Every structure is written in C-alpha cells, then in structure tokens.
Amino acid sequence: MQRGKTTSPGCSVTARALQVLEAFTPAHPVLRLAEISRHSGLPLSTAHRLVKQLTGWGALERDAEGNYRIGLRLWEIASLAPRGLGLRETALPYLSDLGQITRENVQLAVREDLSVVYVERLAGSGAVQVLTRVGGRFALTPTGVGLVLLAYAPADVQERALALPLARHTERTLRSPDRIRRVLAEVRRTGVAVSDRQVTMDAVSVAAPVHGPENNVVAAVSVVAHADSANPHALAPLVQVAARGISRSLGARLQSRVD
Known part of the structure; x- marks a missing residue:
C-alpha cells in the first residue's frame, strides 16, 4: 500500500526528499529503491537521484545487498532538538529511579501538535x-501522558484534538468530547492523569506534568502497569515526585508539596 503523497508538479526538492525519508516506518525500516519509490509516490528516476544524494550526506545508509535504512547522520541532527535528547538526558536519572522503585514501564513524552511523541x-x-x-507517536486522548499534555495545552489545541475522530482501542476508551473535557479539568485540578485500560485491556497509566523554566508544561512522565494489580493512587505520588525532580532540573520553580 502506498504511504506517500502523489508528487505535484510544483513540489520542491526538499519536499520530495522528505517524502523519501517518510517512506521508512517502524514496520518498514529497511527498503529497496523500488520500494522507496512506491511508498513515497515518487517516480523511480526521481527516487534514485534523491536516495543517492541522501546517502552521500548520511541521511540514508546502503548495505551490500542494496537495501537502504535511515542513517546515523539524522540521529546526530535530531539530538540537537531541545525537546529530544536534551530533555531525555535531564530526565533519565529520575526515570531510572522511578523504574527501579515501581519495576514498571516508565515513559517520557512531549506533545507535537495533536500527537504524543x-x-x-x-x-x-x-x-x-x-x-x-x-520516537513513536500516539493519540493524545487515550494515553496518560497525552491527557496530561492536552490538559495543559491551549484551548484551541484541546478543541482541535476533540474534534478529531477518536479511535476505539478498547471498550473503555473515552470517545465523548464532553467526558474528556471533564477528565482534563480533573487533571488540571489534581496534577495527575489516569488512563485505565483505554489503550489495552491489561494496562493502566498514571502520568504527571513536567514543567519548564517558565513553569509551562513541556513534557509528561508516566508509569504503565498491569491493570489487574496496579494501584493508581499509590503510583501517583511516585510519578509526581519524578516529574517535579525533572522540572526543577529544567529550571522550573515549583512548590515543594506533592499534590
């Protein structure tokens, strides 16, 4: 199935190069030239020229069998993003401590428009x-980190997110905009979001906001645990302590009390 957009006559070289890179996905991390052409929607000759240039620069790598994959040069560039590697390095000691205490999955996420990254x-x-x-993306409304990030997002972002078709992942997935608005208000009141079996029926997520130097919410931390054995009320203060530690390391000025 073709994933790329059909190339328009006025499409810039930069846009076409991005189409080549977008051909690679978690499901298809390694592609041959013909597959890149098909997935990107570019003519084979155009794809060949762009792939050669991207490989020469290091954005793509080619193995001995003629297969292509994303190159390390892109990782080097991406590491400069302040909400990427820099945030991760600051947060990692707190995430590690949270993981050791809970022995559960620990996640750090940011909002990119209407998605969690x-x-x-x-x-x-x-x-x-x-x-x-x-590096993966997910919808905002069913996830713990997404609910936190949406709760503290501007009102227009919230309304755009709630206007989207809301996918049903499980029988407990919230899909009513009015119900989600009430949940977001509760997140702002308590500083904690709980996503109970909204993504899978065996997992519950407890999340809290991470604040930046201007005390604005820049990220969210969560613990994802077994739904049949986790106690969200017990996990909440642990997640909040980790989120506050990251926030202070980023320069936020917060009250010492954990809600």
Whole structure:
C-alpha cells in the first residue's frame, strides 16, 4: 500500500526528499529503491537521484545487498532538538529511579501538535507490554501522558484534538468530547492523569506534568502497569515526585508539596 503523497508538479526538492525519508516506518525500516519509490509516490528516476544524494550526506545508509535504512547522520541532527535528547538526558536519572522503585514501564513524552511523541521509555522487569516506542507517536486522548499534555495545552489545541475522530482501542476508551473535557479539568485540578485500560485491556497509566523554566508544561512522565494489580493512587505520588525532580532540573520553580 502506498504511504506517500502523489508528487505535484510544483513540489520542491526538499519536499520530495522528505517524502523519501517518510517512506521508512517502524514496520518498514529497511527498503529497496523500488520500494522507496512506491511508498513515497515518487517516480523511480526521481527516487534514485534523491536516495543517492541522501546517502552521500548520511541521511540514508546502503548495505551490500542494496537495501537502504535511515542513517546515523539524522540521529546526530535530531539530538540537537531541545525537546529530544536534551530533555531525555535531564530526565533519565529520575526515570531510572522511578523504574527501579515501581519495576514498571516508565515513559517520557512531549506533545507535537495533536500527537504524543515518546522521548524515552524504560521497561521494567515483568512489566506489562506496551504499544509505544521511543520516537513513536500516539493519540493524545487515550494515553496518560497525552491527557496530561492536552490538559495543559491551549484551548484551541484541546478543541482541535476533540474534534478529531477518536479511535476505539478498547471498550473503555473515552470517545465523548464532553467526558474528556471533564477528565482534563480533573487533571488540571489534581496534577495527575489516569488512563485505565483505554489503550489495552491489561494496562493502566498514571502520568504527571513536567514543567519548564517558565513553569509551562513541556513534557509528561508516566508509569504503565498491569491493570489487574496496579494501584493508581499509590503510583501517583511516585510519578509526581519524578516529574517535579525533572522540572526543577529544567529550571522550573515549583512548590515543594506533592499534590
């Protein structure tokens, strides 16, 4: 199935190069030239020229069998993003402590428009399986980190998110905009979001906001645990302590009390 957009006559070289890079996905991390052409929607000759240039620069790598994959040069550039590697490095000691205490999955995420982007994930021993991956995206409304990030987002962002078709992941997935608005108000009141079996029926997520130097919410931390054995009320203060530690390391000025 073709994933790329059909190339228009006025499409810039930059846009076409991005189409080449977008052809690579978690499901298809390694592609041959013909597959890149098909998935990007570009003519084979155009794809060949762009792939050659991107490989020469280091954005793509080619193996001995003629397969292409994303190159390390892109990782070097991406590491400069302040909400990426820099945030991750600041947060990692607190995430590690939270993971050791809970022995569950620990996640750090930011909002990119109407999606959650996961910056880090640490898997606990015997922890529940999750659908997320570092660098992956997910919808805002069904996830704990997404509910936190949406709760503190501008009103227009909230309304745009709630206007989207809301996918049903499980029988407990919230899909009513009015119900989600009430949940977001509760998140702002308590400083904690709980997503109970909204993504999978065996997992519950407890999340809290991370504040930046201007005390604005820049990220969210969560613990994802087995729904049949986790106690969200016990996990909440642990997640809040980790989120506050990251916030202070980022320069936020917060009250010392944990809600």
